[in-house]
Amino acid sequence: MKSNYTIIIQWSDEDNCYVVSLPEWGQFCHTHGDTYQEALTNAQEVLDLLIESSLENGEPLPLPNTYSTSRNAA
Incomplete structure (x- = not known):
């Protein structure tokens, strides 16, 4: 399903994996993956x-x- 929601993928040294945030769905909506592609x-x-x-x-x-x-117009 195609959607236009934000996906933020960041490496976490603490978790030793990529952590994903889905901000439009709330501050506790996360997933993860061992590789960037898996996280996506x-x-x-x-x-x-x-x-x-x-x-x-x-x-x-x-x-x-x-x-x-x-938003970025000067």
Whole structure:
């Protein structure tokens, strides 16, 4: 499922893996992976499940944070 949600992937020395944050879904919405690609795949799977679950339960989806060039106009 295609979505425009933010996926932040960062290496964690403490966890010795890539940690993924999905900020539009709340501060505690995370996943991880041993490789960058695994972390991205896991993030996409979690996003699909979050979207599917929200739609099945009649809950509104959070608005995606999107990049706008107008924000950076000087």
